[in-house]
Amino acid sequence: MSNAWKQWDFSGAGLQSLNLELVKRLRKPGVAFSLWAGFALGLHAFYLHERPRALGYLAASLLIAIAAILWPWPIAAGLGALDVAVALADLATLERRLTAYNKALRLALSLRKEAAPPPDFRGRYTDQDADIHDYMAVKEQERAGHSTKPIPAGTSPGASKSFQEQEAALRAHIKGRKSVKTPRS
Numbered sequence: 001m002s003n004a005w006k007q008w009d010f011s012g013a014g015l016q017s018l019n020l021e022l023v024k025r026l027r028k029p030g031v032a033f034s035l036w037a038g039f040a041l042g043l044h045a046f047y048l049h050e051r052p053r054a055l056g057y058l059a060a061s062l063l064i065a066i067a068a069i070l071w072p073w074p075i076a077a078g079l080g081a082l083d084v085a086v087a088l089a090d091l092a093t094l095e096r097r098l099t100a101y102n103k104a105l106r107l108a109l110s111l112r113k114e115a116a117p118p119p120d121f122r123g124r125y126t127d128q129d130a131d132i133h134d135y136m137a138v139k140e141q142e143r144a145g146h147s148t149k150p151i152p153a154g155t156s157p158g159a160s161k162s163f164q165e166q167e168a169a170l171r172a173h174i175k176g177r178k179s180v181k182t183p184r185s
Helices: 015-025 029-036 043-047 051-070 073-110 128-141 163-179
Strands: none
Touching (some): 015 073, 029 043, 029 073, 043 051, 043 073
16 A cells, blocks of 8 residues: 555644654654664664763764774773673663653653634534433433333332242243144144
8 A cells, every 4th residue: 555645734633643643753663773783873862862872872982983093902892892782781672762752752742732723613502502401301201212101000110020920921921832733844
């Protein structure tokens, strides 16, 4: 299926426009893990909008490059090994941080203030309240799936036969069916 629908403008507030914005702004795991390969430049941290972490990676890379030029190689190698160890620890928490970022983004977009109602919107009309109350009064008298005939005097709508009365009625019904002969084919 084509992704052309992602470029349509559904402007306004609503779930559809919120979902379209989420599609554009959510961070993808595949991209984040691919960018981790460039950890020396802090690409994955920039992708997750973690500026201090990204700048830390850049500063560490710059320090390692300066150490390689000015000092003996074991110092630069040690700093490089330390940088790789930090990057591996960062890789272990990358998915958790990615999930937290996406969750915070989803929450921020869902709770943002929406657009104001149209200028001519006046809310609920009060003259319709009387019509609604009349309608509700009629509906309250009705019972779903039942007629609205009055209930005979001396009975209540929830009253039912006792177990013995039901058994006696069932036995009488079965006896009545046995007495009627039906032709067999």
